[in-house]
Amino acid sequence: MAKNEINLQIITPTRKVFDEMVEMVVLKTVEGEVGVLYDHEPVVVMLNYGIIRYKKNNEKKQATTMGGFAEITKDKVIILTDASELEGEVDVERAKKAKERAEGYKNKPDMDQKRAELALQKSLIRLKMNN
Template sequence: MSTFLLEIVTPERKVYAEQVNMIVVKGVAGDLGILPHHIPMVTPLKIAPVHIKQGSTDLYIAVSGGFMEVGKDKVIILAESAELPGDIDVERAKVAKTRAESRLNDKATHIDFHRAELAMQKALMRINVSEKRF
């Protein structure tokens, strides 16, 4: 079975670098499945898990936005943040979710609802990846 190199990089570090068979990401225009020898492209990504297939193994990595560049034999995801399931602080994510919910339910005009919505999306994604709920 063919593979390609997947690298997931944040401003702080390289989170993941392995040969994989397939990935599925959420681009701004919808879901994208990438297999070996995919046509080269660049696309912005939504806040969503990256689904990685390595043989019979499935792995999900929490990725908060960024861009994906598909090359001939390599895919690079440049993410604002990315976390492997074992690196996610679930309690911190649950606190962030509760805080975002509170802000979204607050009717005060000084609340930045867009920022609260993004915080909610990130918290839910982190919780879902850590608890393997997809």
């Protein structure tokens, strides 16, 4: 472990998306963004749907998180989320189709509006990461 690096783990119910040493992490929480560097005060935060940013080897990178929690300790950030993709993993065509479907569902009174809104939010986050 290099000095002043932290271990970032992103875990979903189906896979471990990421488990590497990084220089910093910026999380999108329900209360706003939280920056994390080595020797951070221990805390657990609730994550919002969004894009987290991290720096590895002086290179800025991103990953999506679809809600969940992050446990932050002095030298580790563990993210537990429903779904996550790293840069380059997002299927843009699939995300565009999901966005179109969700937008169509939002205007139908017999559809679950909350579910349609969440589906739309997820697709928009995936598309935003690829812009």
